[in-house]
Amino acid sequence: xxxxxxxxxxxxxxxxxxxxxxxxxxxxxxxxxxxxxxxxxxxxxxxxxxxxxxxxxxxxxxxxxxxxxxxxxxxxxxxxxxxxxxxxxxxxxxxxxxxxxxxxxxxxxxxxxxxxxxxxxxxxxxxxxxxxxxxxxxxxxxxxxxxxxxxxxxxxxxxxxxxxxxxxxxxxxxxxxxxxxxxxxxxxxxxxxxxxxxxxxxxxxxxxxxxxxxxxxxxxxxxxxxxxxxxxxxxxxxxxxxxxxxxxxxxxxxxxxxxxxxxxxxxxxxxxxxx
Numbered sequence: 001x002x003x004x005x006x007x008x009x010x011x012x013x014x015x016x017x018x019x020x021x022x023x024x025x026x027x028x029x030x031x032x033x034x035x036x037x038x039x040x041x042x043x044x045x046x047x048x049x050x051x052x053x054x055x056x057x058x059x060x061x062x063x064x065x066x067x068x069x070x071x072x073x074x075x076x077x078x079x080x081x082x083x084x085x086x087x088x089x090x091x092x093x094x095x096x097x098x099x100x101x102x103x104x105x106x107x108x109x110x111x112x113x114x115x116x117x118x119x120x121x122x123x124x125x126x127x128x129x130x131x132x133x134x135x136x137x138x139x140x141x142x143x144x145x146x147x148x149x150x151x152x153x154x155x156x157x158x159x160x161x162x163x164x165x166x167x168x169x170x171x172x173x174x175x176x177x178x179x180x181x182x183x184x185x186x187x188x189x190x191x192x193x194x195x196x197x198x199x200x201x202x203x204x205x206x207x208x209x210x211x212x213x214x215x216x217x218x219x220x221x222x223x224x225x226x227x228x229x230x231x232x233x234x235x236x237x238x239x240x241x242x243x244x245x246x247x248x249x250x251x252x253x254x255x256x257x258x259x260x261x262x263x264x265x266x267x268x269x270x271x272x273x274x275x
Contacts, residue, residue: 033063038065038066040069041071042070043208045211062251069086081238087243089237094231097236098145108237110236114274116231117207119204119207120223121222122219132202136179136182138154138183140169141206163176189209191204207270218268
């Protein structure tokens with residue numbers, strides 16, 4: 001069963017007896033013959049869909065009762081993990097996670113990259129990058145790691161120059177921003193809606209919101225390359241949680257079965273297996 005946000009769960013079979021236990025974050029490693037219930041927070045697409053495949057096809061053999069909670073933003077999943085409402089989350093890439101750990105002092109660890117969703121620039125007003133006028137308005141995320149990522153896409157498209165990992169919309173120089181682009185910062189879940197805003201020339205959209213809006217990177221003005229992309233999404237959990245079920249879940253998410261599911265489900269490359 002997939003639950004949206006902070007909903008309740010339906011427990012079945014062997015998990016019913018565990019219903020009173022809740023999340024057992026700091027407990028010792030699970031007994032080898034026991035089924036472990038894991039509550040995992042995820043973005044609806046593609047993360048929850050990938051987890052749904054794991055739940056339906058792989059989790060039982062790994063002795064995991066997987067409960068999936070969907071979140072529509074990038075703040076609540078880490079807050080819920082820190083407060084032990086969740087056992088793990090799967091929605092973020094490593095640069096974003098590292099930024100959150102530094103800012104919020106979260107005690108989290110993570111596995112290696114599972115999949116990549118290319119970041120892309122969309123426009124309803126312009127058909128090509130060459131059509132974008134001087135002083136155009138660009139809607140872009142207000143979180144640091146993804147903002148630098150969006151600026152890199154604009155650089156790749158030839159609209160900016162000399163973008164670095166520390167670049168943001170406030171410290172761009174005139175040399176870096178020769179077209180005098182004006183930036184409109186907002187939450188990533190809002191930016192996808194701004195594609196239709198007549199005041200916005202270009203919207204820089206995160207991959208999961210591209211998918212949830214039914215868009216395709218094939219229709220984008222510019223999109224990230226997948227090769228050598230540092231923004232692979234990962235499974236994260238608390239550092240004090242040493243249950244082997246978490247390692248087993250991470251292993252399943254890196255399995256050939258999951259990689260094949262990703263390729264079948266998104267054959268155009270909107271989601272690709274990571275490394």
